[in-house]
Every structure is written in C-alpha cells, then in structure tokens.
Amino acid sequence: MEVTLRIKRFNPEQDVKPAFKEYVVDVEPMDRVLDALNQVKWQHDGTLTYRRSCAHGICGSDAMRINGRNRLACKMLMNELGRKVTIEPLIGFKVIKDLVIDMDQFFASYKAVKPYLIADDAPSAGERLQSPAERERFDDTTKCILCAACTTACPITWTNEEFVGPAAIVNAHRFIFDSRDQGAGERLRILNTQSGVWRCRTIFNCTEVCPRDIEVTKAIEEVKRALLFEQV
Amino acid sequence: MAYHRFDAVVVGAGGAGLMAAIQLAGKANTAVVSKLYPPRSHTGAAQGGISAALGNTEEDHWQWHMFDTVKGGDYLVDQDAAEILAREAVDAVLELEHMGLPFNRTADGRIDQRRFGGHTRNFGEGPVRRACYAADRTGHMIIQTLYQQGIKHKLNFFDEHHLLDLLFTDDGQCCGCVTVEMRTGEIHTIHAKAVLIATGGFGRVYRITSNAMAGTGDGVAVAYRRGVPLMDMEFYQFHPTGLYRLGILLSEAARGEGGILRNGLGEAFAERYAPTLKDLAPRDMVSRFIYQEVKEGRGIDGKDYVHLDVSHLAPEVIDAKLPDVTDFARTYLGVEPKTDPVPIQPTAHYAMGGLPTDVEGRVIVDEQGRTIPGFYSAGESACVSVHGANRLGTNSLVDLVVFGRRAGRHMLEYVKTASLPPLPTDPEFLGRAQIADLMSRASGERTAELRQAMQEVMMDKVSVVRDGTGLREAKSAIDGIRRSYAQVAIDDHGKQFNTDLTEALELGCMIDCAEAIVAGALAREESRGAHYRDDFQARDDANWLAHTLIYRTSGGLEMRKKPVTITEFEPKERKY
Numbered sequence: 001m002e003v004t005l006r007i008k009r010f011n012p013e014q015d016v017k018p019a020f021k022e023y024v025v026d027v028e029p030m031d032r033v034l035d036a037l038n039q040v041k042w043q044h045d046g047t048l049t050y051r052r053s054c055a056h057g058i059c060g061s062d063a064m065r066i067n068g069r070n071r072l073a074c075k076m077l078m079n080e081l082g083r084k085v086t087i088e089p090l091i092g093f094k095v096i097k098d099l100v101i102d103m104d105q106f107f108a109s110y111k112a113v114k115p116y117l118i119a120d121d122a123p124s125a126g127e128r129l130q131s132p133a134e135r136e137r138f139d140d141t142t143k144c145i146l147c148a149a150c151t152t153a154c155p156i157t158w159t160n161e162e163f164v165g166p167a168a169i170v171n172a173h174r175f176i177f178d179s180r181d182q183g184a185g186e187r188l189r190i191l192n193t194q195s196g197v198w199r200c201r202t203i204f205n206c207t208e209v210c211p212r213d214i215e216v217t218k219a220i221e222e223v224k225r226a227l228l229f230e231q232v
Numbered sequence: 233m234a235y236h237r238f239d240a241v242v243v244g245a246g247g248a249g250l251m252a253a254i255q256l257a258g259k260a261n262t263a264v265v266s267k268l269y270p271p272r273s274h275t276g277a278a279q280g281g282i283s284a285a286l287g288n289t290e291e292d293h294w295q296w297h298m299f300d301t302v303k304g305g306d307y308l309v310d311q312d313a314a315e316i317l318a319r320e321a322v323d324a325v326l327e328l329e330h331m332g333l334p335f336n337r338t339a340d341g342r343i344d345q346r347r348f349g350g351h352t353r354n355f356g357e358g359p360v361r362r363a364c365y366a367a368d369r370t371g372h373m374i375i376q377t378l379y380q381q382g383i384k385h386k387l388n389f390f391d392e393h394h395l396l397d398l399l400f401t402d403d404g405q406c407c408g409c410v411t412v413e414m415r416t417g418e419i420h421t422i423h424a425k426a427v428l429i430a431t432g433g434f435g436r437v438y439r440i441t442s443n444a445m446a447g448t449g450d451g452v453a454v455a456y457r458r459g460v461p462l463m464d465m466e467f468y469q470f471h472p473t474g475l476y477r478l479g480i481l482l483s484e485a486a487r488g489e490g491g492i493l494r495n496g497l498g499e500a501f502a503e504r505y506a507p508t509l510k511d512l513a514p515r516d517m518v519s520r521f522i523y524q525e526v527k528e529g530r531g532i533d534g535k536d537y538v539h540l541d542v543s544h545l546a547p548e549v550i551d552a553k554l555p556d557v558t559d560f561a562r563t564y565l566g567v568e569p570k571t572d573p574v575p576i577q578p579t580a581h582y583a584m585g586g587l588p589t590d591v592e593g594r595v596i597v598d599e600q601g602r603t604i605p606g607f608y609s610a611g612e613s614a615c616v617s618v619h620g621a622n623r624l625g626t627n628s629l630v631d632l633v634v635f636g637r638r639a640g641r642h643m644l645e646y647v648k649t650a651s652l653p654p655l656p657t658d659p660e661f662l663g664r665a666q667i668a669d670l671m672s673r674a675s676g677e678r679t680a681e682l683r684q685a686m687q688e689v690m691m692d693k694v695s696v697v698r699d700g701t702g703l704r705e706a707k708s709a710i711d712g713i714r715r716s717y718a719q720v721a722i723d724d725h726g727k728q729f730n731t732d733l734t735e736a737l738e739l740g741c742m743i744d745c746a747e748a749i750v751a752g753a754l755a756r757e758e759s760r761g762a763h764y765r766d767d768f769q770a771r772d773d774a775n776w777l778a779h780t781l782i783y784r785t786s787g788g789l790e791m792r793k794k795p796v797t798i799t800e801f802e803p804k805e806r807k808y
Contacts, residue, residue: 013726030564042680046723046732051268054444056480056560058372059272075563096415097729103269116380117332127329129341135334142334142366142373146271180332 003027003078005036007048008088010095018095020086029079033066033087037073050099057211060147063090064099070149070209090152106148109164113172113190118183134179141174141219143212150206150216162195166206166216169197173219176226188227197224233660234413234420238263238388239647241424243395243409243451245270247371247629248611248636249430250378252593255640257385260647263422264382265390265411267446267734271379274432274444275632278371279483279557281363282328282629283351284321288342289361294318296353297362299801301627304350304514305584305620306761307777307803308464308796313591313616315799317627317634324633325364333377335366336553346553347488350514350624350808359512363626368483368556374629393420394734395450396663398427398458398607399656406607407653410663414734417727419667421659425647426606428639429455429587429595430632433612434745436738438580438695439687442474442481451613452586453741456748460597460604461781463615463794464585465745466752466763469623470696472518474579476537478564482557482576484625487511489553491542493522494573495530501538509808516622516762517808519578523696532575539573578696583745584623584762585752586615588781588794593639599781599794606650610639617779620796621761670736676721679736686713686739690746694753699766703754710746717743747789748782755780755791773803 003025010018023040034052041048050073051061057075065088066076078085089095094102122128144167151157151165172191176184191197197220206216238261242249245266256262266273285292298318302309329335329343336344345361353360366373382389393411396419401407408423431451435443456462472493473482487493492500493511505521506513513521526536542550542558547570550558558569567574587609588596594603595614611632618631689709693702717740724732752763758772759765778793 011726012728030566032564041732042678046679046735047726049724049729049731053268053272053446054274054277056277056478057563058277058369058556059268059274059444061268061272077563100729107269111383114384116384119332122330127326127335127343130337131341132337132339135337138334139367142376143369144376145276145372146269175332178332178334 001027001029002083003036004084005040006084006086009098011047012097027078029077031078032074033071033076033078033085034062034073036078049097058145060145063147063149064088065090070153072147072149072211075211090148092152092158103148105161106151106165106167109168110146110171112164113168113187114183115171115175117175117178117181118186119180120182128180130179137179138174138177140214141170143214144170144174145212147211149209149211153205153209155203155205156199156201160199163199164191164195166220169220169223170214170216173223176223191223192227197227234418236263236420236422237652238422238424240426240428240643241265241409241422242428242430244430244432244611244613245389246273246430246432246611247275247374247378247632249428250382251633251636252428252430252610252640252643253387254378254381254385255637256644257387260644263388263390263424265393265395265409265422267392267394267450269391270382270389271375273375274447276372276375277444277481278374278629279368279481280485280488281346281348281365281370281626282325282374282633283348283362283626284325284364284630285318285362286322286325286343286345286364288338289345291353292360292362294322296355296360297321297351299355300351301618301624302620302801303356303806304624305622306771306806308617308620308760308779310617310797311799311801312797313618316591317618317630320634321630324630324637328374328377328633331377331381333366333373335364346485347512348625349484349487349512349518350509359509363488365485368485368554371629394737395431395454396666398454399659400458400604401653401656405605405653407655408659410660412663412667414729417730419660419663421655423652423655425650425652426608426643428593428608428610428643429613430609430611430636431613433583434742435580437686437690437742437746437749439691440474440479440577441580442471442479443580448738448742449745450738450741451609453744455587455595456744456784459783460587460595461783462585462748463588463781464617464752464779465748465782466756466780467584467621467761468580468749469515469582469584469762470519470578471515471581472522472578473540473576475560475564476575476577479579480560480564481579481581482540482560482574486540486542486554486557489549490545491540493518494539494541495525496532496534497530501525506808513808514622514624519696520764522578537575537577540576541573542569543571543573580695582623582628583612584615584617584619584621586613589614589616591616591638592642593635594642599792606646606653608639608643610636621763666737667733670720670722670733671725673719673721676719677716679720679722679739682713682716682720683739683742686710686743686746694750697764697766698753700754703750706750707754710743710750714743714747751782751789751791752780777803
C-alpha cells in the first residue's frame with residue numbers, strides 16, 4: 001500500500017529551522033514505521049537521519065513522534081496509522097539532525113538518581129536471597145529501555161529543564177523498592193528536591209506512551225508516597 | 233582531530249566490553265567506545281538465560297556444563313577454555329547478582345533456573361535446569377546492570393563513536409584506535425597501552441537475522457584488515473525460531489518451558505530426529521530438522537516455515553516467563569501465542585568464529601598462539617574457542633561475562649607495567665582516507681543495493697545447508713560486491729551525524745566478514761556443528777578436527793589450521 005510520510009527534517013549545517021518534507025513509500029500493512037524510514041533512506045534519500053538498532057523494541061534507539069504520539073518506530077506498524085503519517089523528533093530536547101535529538105540531559109538526569117545497586121553486604125558465598133514477592137515488587141520498572149519516550153511526552157519536562165523526568169524516576173524506583181538495596185534514602189533525598197518527583201502533576205502522558213507498558217505514573221506515585229509516609 | 237591518552241580502551245560497550253571495563257575502572261584510566269549508547273548494545277536482546285551449574289533447583293555440576301559445551305560444539309571446542317567457562321560461570325553469575333541483577337527467584341529466594349537446549353544432567357542423560365534467568369529479558373538485565381556499574385565507577389564513555397581503525401607500532405604492539413564522533417564528524421585518536429575489541433557479531437551479513445542493525449562486525453573487520461586472522465568463521469549459528477520473514481528471535485526458553493515445534497501436518501517432528509532431547513536438541517540440529525521438514529514438503533502449507541506451539545502452556549506461565557517473546561508474536565505477526573501457533577523459521581543469530589584469543593582474551597595471530605602485546609578481544613567478536621562448531625543457548629552470555637572479566641583483569645595487569653607505545657606517524661591516515669573516499673563520488677553504487685545483494689547470496693548459499701557449487705558462486709558474488717563497493721557513493725556529504733556514511737563504512741566491514749565466512753566454508757570439506765556441507769555430509773576428524781585461520785594478505789586469502797585443545801572428552805558421534 002502507498003503511504004505518504006511527512007517527516008520533519010533539519011540539517012544543522014544548512015537549515016535555519018526545521019521543515020516538513022513528504023515521501024511516498026510502498027509498504028506492507030505489517031511493516032514497521034522503521035521499515036518505511038529505511039525505505040526512504042535506502043532508496044530515495046540517504047541524508048534522512050534517525051537512530052535505530054535492534055528493530056524490535058528492545059534497545060530504545062528509535063523513539064520518535066509518530067502522528068503526534070511518542071512511539072518506537074520499530075514497534076509501530078503501518079497498518080495502525082493510515083495513509084498519511086507524520087514523523088517528528090521527540091519534543092523537549094535539542095534536535096541534532098532530522099529525528100536525532102540530543103540525549104545528554106536525559107542521561108544526566110538518569111545518572112543523577114544513582115541508578116545502581118547500593119549495598120555493601122554481598123555474601124562471600126552464594127547469592128543474596130530475595131523472595132519471589134520481593135522480586136515482583138520492582139519488576140515493572142526493570143523493563144525500562146531508556147528510550148526517552150516518557151520523559152519527552154511530559155509537559156513538565158518541556159517547560160522545566162530542571163525536572164529529572166519520568167524515566168529517571170522509574171529507574172530510581174527500580175532500586176528504591178529492591179529489597180537488596182540500601183540507597184533508598186539517598187535517592188529519595190534527591191527526588192525530594194525542586195527538580196524531583198513533586199514537579200510531576202500526574203498527567204499520565206508517560207504511562208500512555210511507554211513502549212514497554214510500564215506503569216510510569218504509578219511508579220512515580222509510589223516514590224511520592226515513600227517520601228510522604230516513608231513506606232519503602 | 234582530537235587526541236586522547238588512556239591506559240586502556242574498550243571498543244564496544246555490550247556485555248563483554250562493559251564487564252572488562254568494570255575490572256579496569258578506578259584502577260586504570262579507561263575509555264569505553266560505543267557506536268550506540270551502551271545500554272542499546274545487542275547483549276540487551278538476549279532473552280532466555282545465562283547458564284551456571286548453581287544446582288539451585290536440581291543437582292548440577294560444572295563438569296556436566298563443560299561436557300555439554302564441548303559436545304554441543306561438535307568437539308571443535310578448546311576444552312581448556314570450556315573448563316574455564318563452566319567453572320567460572322558459577323562465580324560470574326553470582327557476581328552479576330551482587331551487582332544487582334534482578335534474577336527470577338525460587339520459592340526459597342535463590343536464583344531460579346530453567347531448561348535450555350543441549351544442557352543436560354550427567355553427561356547427556358536428559359535436560360537439566362541450568363539457565364539462570366530474568367523473565368525472558370535476561371540480556372536486557374545484564375546490559376542494564378553492567379551499564380549501571382559503569383556509571384557507578386565513572387567510566388569514561390565515548391558514546392556514538394564509530395570505529396575506523398586500530399593502531400599498531402612497527403614492532404607489532406597495539407597502541408590505540410581511531411574513531412569518528414557521530415555528532416560532530418570529528419576524528420579522534422585514542423592512544424592507549426591496550427585495546428579490547430568487544431564489538432559483537434555480524435549477523436547483518438544475512439537477510440534473515442535476529443541481530444541488531446548495528447551487528448556489522450566492525451572490530452572484527454578492522455583487525456582483519458590489519459593482518460589479524462579470523463578463526464572458524466564458517467561456523468555461523470542459525471537459531472531455529474526466528475519470527476517468520478522478520479528473523480526476530482523467539483527464545484529457546486519457549487521450548488525450555490515446554491513449547492513444541494510442529495510441521496504442516498501438525499507433527500512434533502523434533503522427536504523423530506532427537507529422541508532424547510527432542511525440541512531441546514542443540515540449535516544447529518533443530519535448524520537442520522526444520523530445513524529437512526520444509527525440503528520434504530512438510531512446511532506449513534508447503535511453505536518455508538514451521539510452527540512454534542506454546543498454546544498448551546498455562547497462560548500464567550506464558551505471562552510470567554515468556555512475556556516479551558509472546559509480545560513479539562502479537563506485535564509483528566498478529567498471532568496470539570496463547571491460542572495459536574507462531575510461524576517461525578531459522579534466523580542468522582551468532583558467530584562462533586571471530587578474532588582468535590587465548591583464555592586471557594589476548595588476540596593470537598598464528599597456530600602457535602603468538603599474541604600481539606596490548607591487543608585483546610572478548611564476547612561474540614572473539615573466538616576463544618568455547619563454542620566450537622555450534623554454541624549452546626545461554627553460553628554467549630556466559631562467554632561474555634567470564635571472558636570479558638578475564639580480559640579486563642589481564643589488561644589491568646598488563647597496563648600496570650607496560651609503557652605507552654609511540655603512535656605511528658599520522659595515525660588518522662587510514663580512517664580519514666576511508667571517509668574521504670566515500671565522500672568523493674557524486675554518483676555511483678548504492679550502499680543499500682550492495683548490502684541487499686550480499687545478504688541474499690549469504691542467505692541462499694551460506695546458511696543452514698551448503699555445498700561446494702553454491703559456495704563458489706557465493707565467493708564470486710562477494711568478490712563482485714567488493715569491487716562494486718569501491719564505487720559506492722553516498723547522498724549525505726555533511727559532517728554531523730552522517731549515518732549515510734556510517735552505513736557505508738559498516739557495509740565495508742560486513743563484506744570482509746562475509747568473505748571470511750565463505751572462505752572458511754569452502755575450505756572445510758566436512759560437516760560439523762553449524763557448518764553442514766551437502767557434498768561432505770560426515771564429520772571428518774582425521775582431516776578437520778582443527779580450527780581454521782583465514783588471513784587477508786596482499787596475495788589474496790590464506791588459510792591455516794590450528795589444532796584443537798582436547799583435555800577430558802575424546803570426540804564421539806554426537807547424538808541427542
């Protein structure tokens with residue numbers, strides 16, 4: 001089937017501001033948006049620029065705005081989108097080129113919440129014990145692939161550069177609620193500041209766009225409750 | 233141009249690279265180069281598990297794991313290395329847990345374990361629960377955990393840098409690498425005492441593959457061009473269960489949990505070929521079973537695929553243990569695995585071959601085991617060889633943590649005493665020349681067309697079943713593609729984030745890998761593991777119980793044999 005892709009293009013070496021350009025592609029209904037982008041790049045215009053790697057929703061490279069919603073291009077099929085598809089870079093971070101955004105601030109926020117196990121009690125033999133229920137407690141937030149779909153769907157992130165954003169909170173949650181971790185206090189202190197969880201207005205955009213179906217808003221609420229009631 | 237000086241540089245930030253870098257962190261000044269962001273590395277796509285004889289759910293011993301690895305590899309495995317793999321797997325998995333990896337747990341809180349292809353109790357008696365797992369996203373958890381540790385240890389990450397060249401002194405020491413920074417187009421020279429290549433595999437040389445688009449063999453190819461031989465390249469694993477037409481991996485865990493392969497008649501055909509392990513026979517065999525069923529007209533509707541059936545499993549088992557793979561079937565084929573069988577076909581999955589190394593990760597350059605000071609490799613880019621002619625499921629993850637760690641530790645000792653070798657004059661010369669050449673033509677061959685031609689011929693002539701005629705055709709096709717590649721022209725002549733350029737560079741690397749695969753396959757006139765020759769159907773230990781080394785020389789390709797290390801297990805016929 002013939003589909004028109006309307007892609008927001010920006011070449012920093014030539015353009016003052018971004019502009020849409022249209023491409024007609026011939027795709028199968030079950031093709032991914034990534035297949036359609038590849039068709040443009042490989043057959044028509046090699047200058048089209050986007051990140052991609054695994055092509056099946058695992059690596060988190062190709063989050064972009066597709067018909068106004070943050071999606072992974074490799075997890076969105078053409079048959080769900082109609083005959084005219086608008087593709088833009090994620091909003092909220094600087095565009096480097098076409099669909100490639102600057103991820104520096106995103107990873108800086110991630111790193112700011114100490115996203116690693118803090119524990120000094122590794123047993124000399126064997127594993128730390130953890131019950132299936134304790135393991136289940138933080139299962140949802142272990143699924144994060146750092147694609148930035150949630151953070152760049154959040155209106156607070158768009159207007160407030162300081163806010164760590166949903167993805168960083170998800171990754172803090174993953175450790176705060178891990179029974180093996182001893183760093184909950186440190187992380188909660190970080191998230192209790194101006195740039196932390198209280199910026200969240202419970203808009204649910206993050207949850208709606210997560211390609212891994214993480215209940216992002218719920219995770220953020222659990223972190224807020226942990227701060228209010230010290231329930232970890 | 234930019235210049236950096238480090239003790240050690242790790243190229244590739246998947247499981248092996250990060251595991252090595254973590255050993256070096258804080259003790260030696262270490263750079264980590266990735267053409268992606270590290271957590272996007274293809275280690276993250278691994279699903280089913282990582283084996284270690286923990287014995288948490290039933291009796292197990294590392295000796296059994298070692299035996300399975302050797303037999304699974306059709307006795308081409310170097311047994312000293314397999315012993316290290318199986319022994320150190322136990323400690324390495326525990327180290328991952330200590331780093332925070334969220335494994336699934338048993339009722340008593342220990343790491344849970346499940347069955348996987350080719351892993352057996354008591355030297356082949358029946359399946360054993362050896363694979364430690366985190367749902368069906370074990371690789372995701374490994375890459376996340378190691379990246380988290382990298383952040384904790386404040387590693388120097390060079391994200392989105394594409395490898396262009398490796399640097400060696402005139403007397404043969406490794407002294408760094410050259411990269412192009414995607415964002416700026418600037419060329420960087422990273423001057424170091426030691427370099428680790430951990431750039432992963434090159435499944436993208438095939439049309440149907442489970443590999444990420446980044447799996448283009450960059451580090452392997454760049455070393456090969458610098459005169460380093462490639463070992464056992466003819467052994468390329470096809471995973472039996474890739475999503476039909478797409479090649480996306482459906483983990484062996486689906487069969488480990490009880491899933492069954494069925495042909496067009498609805499028959500569970502694996503038991504006809506492998507009466508003991510059935511659907512859990514090693515991957516090379518199951519891929520050939522599928523090939524045979526399809527060839528004899530028993531594909532689904534007579535076509536080139538079969539079904540993976542998990543519909544008889546309890547829905548809660550599917551949700552808890554196979555959530556991602558069932559989601560792939562739903563998303564990409566519109567099939568609900570809880571009720572309907574999933575169309576699958578073998579998919580190019582894993583390179584057993586690569587840069588030859590010793591058990592410390594040092595790259596070796598001849599059949600005597602001579603090393604290049606300061607030059608290391610680990611993970612899929614390396615060939616230790618622990619996988620021999622066919623890797624067992626889960627052993628890639630074991631390989632990268634065990635040998636990534638060993639390489640990192642050895643590098644640390646090395647850089648403590650070694651002095652920084654001098655750089656060659658104009659270290660960026662080759663890197664700059666490659667880019668200038670690709671930028672020089674206004675019109676010419678298109679990268680995508682050549683890449684597709686290569687992928688088609690590799691799929692048709694150099695996949696599950698091969699023969700001399702087809703391989704000779706493949707050789708001539710790849711030679712032709714190489715000639716055309718010299719005339720590639722790209723559309724994007726800009727500096728910043730030029731992925732048109734990097735795709736062309738990657739194609740150059742893949743042509744090198746394809747050439748070596750074909751050369752090895754043509755030379756090896758026997759069938760062993762993943763290398764099956766229709767014109768030489770038997771294993772031939774008298775002539776071919778040996779590794780192949782392929783060298784690229786000014787006079788063309790040269791093949792040498794390297795002996796296999798046999799310690800415990802004498803080669804036997806491989807039955808399951």
